[in-house]
Amino acid sequence: MTATAERPASTIFQRPTSHTGVWSWITTVDHKRIGILYGYSAFIFMIIGGLEALLLRIHLASANSEFLSAGEYNAMFTMHGTTMVFLFVMPMSAAFFNYLLPLMIGARDVAFPRLNALSYWIFLFGGIFLYSSFLFGSGLPPLGTENVPGNLDAATSGGFLANSPDGGWFCYQPNCGPFYSPGTAMDYWALGVQILGLASLISAVNFIVTVFNMRAKGMRLLRMPVFVWMTLVVAFLLLFALPIIAIALFMVMFDRQFGTLFFAASQGGDPILWQHLFWLFGHPEVYVLILPAMGIVSEVLPVFSRKPLFGYAAVVFAGASIGFLGFGVWAHHMFSSGITPVAQAAFGISTMTIAIPTGIKIFNWVGTMWLGKIRLTTPMLFSIGFVALFVIGGLSGVTHAIVPSDWQQTDTYYIVAHFHYVLFGGSIFGLFSGVYYWFPKLTGRMLSERLGKLHFWLMFIGMNLTFGPMHWLGLQGMIRRTWKYAPETGLEPWNRAVSVGAFMIATSIAIFMYNWWTSKRRGQPAGLDPWDARTLEWSIPSPVPEYNFAKVPVVHSLDDFWHRKYDEDENGRAVRKPDADELIARLEHEGNNPSSPIHLPNPSYFPIIMASGIPTTFYGIIYHTTAWGKALIAVGAVVVLSALIGWGMEPLEEPHDAPHDTPHDTAAAH
Amino acid sequence: MTDLAHAPEHHDEHESTGIDNRKLGMWAFLGSEFLFFGALISNYLLYQGRKGFPGPYPADIYDIPFTSISSFVLLMSSLTMVLAHNAMSRHDRNGTKTWLLATAMLGSVFLGGQVFEFTEFITEHGMKTTTNPAASAFYVLTGFHGTHVAIGVIMLLSLWGIARRGSLSDRHGLNVELVGLYWHFVDIIWIVIFTVVYLIR
Amino acid sequence: MTTEQHSAIEAERHDPPHPTPIQYVKIAVVLAVLTGIEVALFYVGDVFGGLQTPMLLVLAALKFVIVVGWYMHLRFERSTAQRFFGTGFVIALFCYGIVLLAMGAFALSR
Numbered sequence: 014m015t016a017t018a019e020r021p022a023s024t025i026f027q028r029p030t031s032h033t034g035v036w037s038w039i040t041t042v043d044h045k046r047i048g049i050l051y052g053y054s055a056f057i058f059m060i061i062g063g064l065e066a067l068l069l070r071i072h073l074a075s076a077n078s079e080f081l082s083a084g085e086y087n088a089m090f091t092m093h094g095t096t097m098v099f100l101f102v103m104p105m106s107a108a109f110f111n112y113l114l115p116l117m118i119g120a121r122d123v124a125f126p127r128l129n130a131l132s133y134w135i136f137l138f139g140g141i142f143l144y145s146s147f148l149f150g151s152g153l154p155p156l157g158t159e160n161v162p163g164n165l166d167a168a169t170s171g172g173f174l175a176n177s178p179d180g181g182w183f184c185y186q187p188n189c190g191p192f193y194s195p196g197t198a199m200d201y202w203a204l205g206v207q208i209l210g211l212a213s214l215i216s217a218v219n220f221i222v223t224v225f226n227m228r229a230k231g232m233r234l235l236r237m238p239v240f241v242w243m244t245l246v247v248a249f250l251l252l253f254a255l256p257i258i259a260i261a262l263f264m265v266m267f268d269r270q271f272g273t274l275f276f277a278a279s280q281g282g283d284p285i286l287w288q289h290l291f292w293l294f295g296h297p298e299v300y301v302l303i304l305p306a307m308g309i310v311s312e313v314l315p316v317f318s319r320k321p322l323f324g325y326a327a328v329v330f331a332g333a334s335i336g337f338l339g340f341g342v343w344a345h346h347m348f349s350s351g352i353t354p355v356a357q358a359a360f361g362i363s364t365m366t367i368a369i370p371t372g373i374k375i376f377n378w379v380g381t382m383w384l385g386k387i388r389l390t391t392p393m394l395f396s397i398g399f400v401a402l403f404v405i406g407g408l409s410g411v412t413h414a415i416v417p418s419d420w421q422q423t424d425t426y427y428i429v430a431h432f433h434y435v436l437f438g439g440s441i442f443g444l445f446s447g448v449y450y451w452f453p454k455l456t457g458r459m460l461s462e463r464l465g466k467l468h469f470w471l472m473f474i475g476m477n478l479t480f481g482p483m484h485w486l487g488l489q490g491m492i493r494r495t496w497k498y499a500p501e502t503g504l505e506p507w508n509r510a511v512s513v514g515a516f517m518i519a520t521s522i523a524i525f526m527y528n529w530w531t532s533k534r535r536g537q538p539a540g541l542d543p544w545d546a547r548t549l550e551w552s553i554p555s556p557v558p559e560y561n562f563a564k565v566p567v568v569h570s571l572d573d574f575w576h577r578k579y580d581e582d583e584n585g586r587a588v589r590k591p592d593a594d595e596l597i598a599r600l601e602h603e604g605n606n607p608s609s610p611i612h613l614p615n616p617s618y619f620p621i622i623m624a625s626g627i628p629t630t631f632y633g634i635i636y637h638t639t640a641w642g643k644a645l646i647a648v649g650a651v652v653v654l655s656a657l658i659g660w661g662m663e664p665l666e667e668p669h670d671a672p673h674d675t676p677h678d679t680a681a682a683h
Numbered sequence: 684m685t686d687l688a689h690a691p692e693h694h695d696e697h698e699s700t701g702i703d704n705r706k707l708g709m710w711a712f713l714g715s716e717f718l719f720f721g722a723l724i725s726n727y728l729l730y731q732g733r734k735g736f737p738g739p740y741p742a743d744i745y746d747i748p749f750t751s752i753s754s755f756v757l758l759m760s761s762l763t764m765v766l767a768h769n770a771m772s773r774h775d776r777n778g779t780k781t782w783l784l785a786t787a788m789l790g791s792v793f794l795g796g797q798v799f800e801f802t803e804f805i806t807e808h809g810m811k812t813t814t815n816p817a818a819s820a821f822y823v824l825t826g827f828h829g830t831h832v833a834i835g836v837i838m839l840l841s842l843w844g845i846a847r848r849g850s851l852s853d854r855h856g857l858n859v860e861l862v863g864l865y866w867h868f869v870d871i872i873w874i875v876i877f878t879v880v881y882l883i884r
Numbered sequence: 885m886t887t888e889q890h891s892a893i894e895a896e897r898h899d900p901p902h903p904t905p906i907q908y909v910k911i912a913v914v915l916a917v918l919t920g921i922e923v924a925l926f927y928v929g930d931v932f933g934g935l936q937t938p939m940l941l942v943l944a945a946l947k948f949v950i951v952v953g954w955y956m957h958l959r960f961e962r963s964t965a966q967r968f969f970g971t972g973f974v975i976a977l978f979c980y981g982i983v984l985l986a987m988g989a990f991a992l993s994r
Contacts, residue, residue: 700962700964700965701962702961702962702964702965706965707964707965707968710961710964710965710968710969711968713968713969713972714968714969714970714971714972714973715972716972717972717973717975717976718972718975718976718979721976721977721979721980722980724980725980725983725984725989728984728989729984729987729989732989747923747926747927751919751923754919755916755919758912758915758916758919758947759912759916761912761915761951761955762908762909762911762912762915762955764955765908765955766905766908769902769904769905769908772902863955863956864956867951867952867955867956868956870951870955871947871948871951871952874944874947874948874951875944875948877922877944878922878940878941878943878944879941879944882922882923882925882926882940883937883940883941884937
C-alpha cells in the first residue's frame, strides 16, 4: 500500500483528477496548496509594495525633490499602503491560517474546501484588478480647477505611475469622491478593496466553522494552540468588520458612479460618516493584521525557550479581549476630525484600555522566555524582535491615546513611525518568524541559519533606521504624505538616513529570497520534528502528506505532542521519555503509510471560474456608461451564476462511494 | 475496509458543536449581515432628519397603507417558509413543494410592491437617488434589502424546481432549512426597516 | 450515508421537537396582530406623545424576537448558533448606536 491518497474517478461533470501540474494547482481545494498559493502571491505583492516604498524613499531623501511628480507621489503612497495591508499582510496571514489550521487541530481540511479555493482566487483577481489601474486608470484633477493657483492640477500629474489610486489608503471623502477625484483611479481602489473584502469574509466563515466543528477528538477549545485561537479571533473580527466597509465602499461607488449624495458635503452628505464607517472597519482591521503574528510568536517562543507558554489561558483571553475591544476604539483615528469632546474622551479611555490585554500578552511572552533554555535560532530571533519592536510601537500608540498629544501627532510622521513599528516590527517580523519556523514542515528542508541571521540583523537594523527617526521627524513637524519639504525645515538629513534604512531592508529581503531559493533545493533535510516542538503539526511527516494525518489523532492535553515526548520531573522540568526517538521514527513511518485509503475532497474548476466573474462585473461598473461596460457587467454576472449552478450540481462523491459513511474522513465536501 | 474511520459511531471522533457545518456557517454569515444592514439603516436615520435640501424626502411621500400590506405579505411568507421546512422534516414532498412555491410567490409579490413603490416615488413624486441624501439612503437601503429578497426567491424557486422534478430527497432537508434561515433573516430586517424607516418620525 | 443524511440523523437525535404547523399559524396570527397595532399606532399614536416611538420599537422588537426565536428556531438551537447570531446583533447595535449618537442623529448633543 503506497502513501498516496485514493482519488475518486470523475463522473458527469468531469471533476478534475490530476494532482500534478499547473492544472492541479488551478483546481486545487487542498488547504495546503491554497496556503502556498496565498504565500507566494502575498510575497510578490510585498515586493511590489516594497518597490513603491523605495520610490517614495528615493524621492523623500532630498528636500524639494522632483524625483516623483506630485501625482506619482500620491499614487505611490496610496498603493504602498493599500498593497501592504490588503495584498501582503492579510494574505500572508491567510497563507499561514490555510496551511496550519487543519494541521494544528488534527483535521484533514477546512470545513468548505471549494469555498477556500474561491477565497484565494477572488483575492488574486482582486489584487490584479487593483493593479490594472496602472494600465487603465486615470487620475484627473477636479473639474474647474485649471485656473486655481496651487498644486491641484499637479496633484494628479505624472506618467503611468499616476494612473493608479491616489487618495490615500483610507480614501477620505469627499476628496476621493466624484467631484474632487474624477477619472477612474479611485474607482479601482473602491471596487478593488470591495473584491478583496469579499474574499476575506468567505474565509472568515470557513475558518470559524472549521475551528468549531472539525477539531480532533480531545482537542477542546482550551487545548488548541494559541495560533489557532488567534486565527479564530481574526476570523470573527473579519466577519463583523468587513460588512461595514462593504457598505461604505458601496456608498462611495454609488456616489462616484450614480450620483448619490452619501458623502457630498455641499448637498447634505456627511464626510464624517465615511470616517466612522471606514474606521469601524479599519480598527478591527489592524488587529486582524497583528493577531496572526502574535499567534505565531506564541508558538515560537515556547519551543525555543523549552518552556510552555506562560499563562496560556491569559494569552488566549487577552487575544479575545483585544478582538472584542477592537470594536470600541475606532474614533481614535478621528480625534482631529471635529468629533465632540465627550467622544474624544470616551475613545481615549477605551484606547488606553486596550493596552491592558496587549500588555498581558507581552508579559506572558517575556515570562515564557524567563529562565528558559533559549535557543537563538532565526525564528526565535524574529519572535524576540517582534516583542521588542512591538513594545516600541505600542508605546507610541499609547501616546496617541492621549487626545491632546494626538492632536500634535496626527497626520505627521510620528503616526507613520507608530504604525510601521507595529506593522513591520510587529506583523512582518512575526510572519518571518513563522516562515523560518514552518519552512521545514512545508518543504522537508531547513532554511540556512547563517543567511537567516544575516537577514534578521540587517532587517532589524534597517527597520529601526527607517522608522525610528520618523518619530522625531514627525514631532519636528514633517507632515504625513507631504510631497515636498523645504530645505530650511532641516528635515533632510534624517530623511536621508531613513532612506538608507529602507534600502537595508530591501537588501535583507533579497538575502531572504536567496535563502528560500537555495534551501528549497539544497537545504539540510529536516525530519518531522526538527525543532523538538510542541504542537500537532510536528507529529506528521515533512513535507506534509496530502491527507495530513494517516490516522486522525486523539488529543489528551494542551501541547499533546510535547507530552508524548516528555515527562516532567518533580521540579517541573521536562525529561525526555526513553521511547521518544522511537516514537518519532514510528510517526514518520505511520504518517507516510496510512493503513487504509483516505478519501479527499475532489478538486474543482468552479472556484476559479466563479472568482473570474467578479472583477469582470466590476470593470463593467467602472465603465458602465459605455455599451461594452454594460456588457461586461452582464457577462460577469452570468459567469458567477453559471459557476454557482455548476458548483451546486457537482457530484461530491462517486456513486460507488455512496455506501461509505465517511463524513469525518473527508472534509465536509463543500 | 473496516478501518476505524468507517465505524458507525465515529461521529463522536470530532470535537464539534453538533451543528452541521453549513448551518453553522449560515448562522455566522447572518450574524455578519446585521453589520451590513445596520450601516444602511443607521445611514438612513442619520440623513432623514437633515432638512434644507431639495425635496421630496422619503418620509414626505410614504404610502403607509401600501407598505403595510407588502410588509404583511413578507411576514406571511415567513409562515409559508416555516411550513415548507416542517413539511420537509415530515418527508411530505408535496407539502414541501407547495409551501416553497407559496413562499417564492409571496416574496415576488413583495418585490413587485417594492418596484411599484419605487416607480411611484420616481415618476409621481420626483424623488430619485440623487435628489437628496435621505433619498440616496432610502433607495440603497431598500434596494439592498430587495436584492436579498430576490436572491432568496431564486433559491426558493431552485428548490421548488428540484422538488417538482421529483428529485427532492432527504439530503435536501438541510438546504430547505438553510434557505429558511436566510429567508427569515430577510424578513426580520424588513420588520426593523418597516418600523424604523417608515413608521417612526 | 451521505454527510447530509448523517447530519440530519444527528440533528434529529439532538434537536428538541419543532412546533407543529398549527402552532406556526398561531404565531403568524400574533405577528399579523402586532403589525396591525403598529400601523394603528402610526395613525393615532400622537395621543401618546413621546411614547409613540418607544411603543413602536417595542412592537417591532417583539416581532423580531418571535421570528428569530420560533421561526428561525434559535430559542431552541445550540448556544453556539445563538452566540454567532447574537454577537453580530450586539456589535451592530453598539457600534452604530455610538456613531448615531456621535453624529447627532438623536439630537442630544447638537
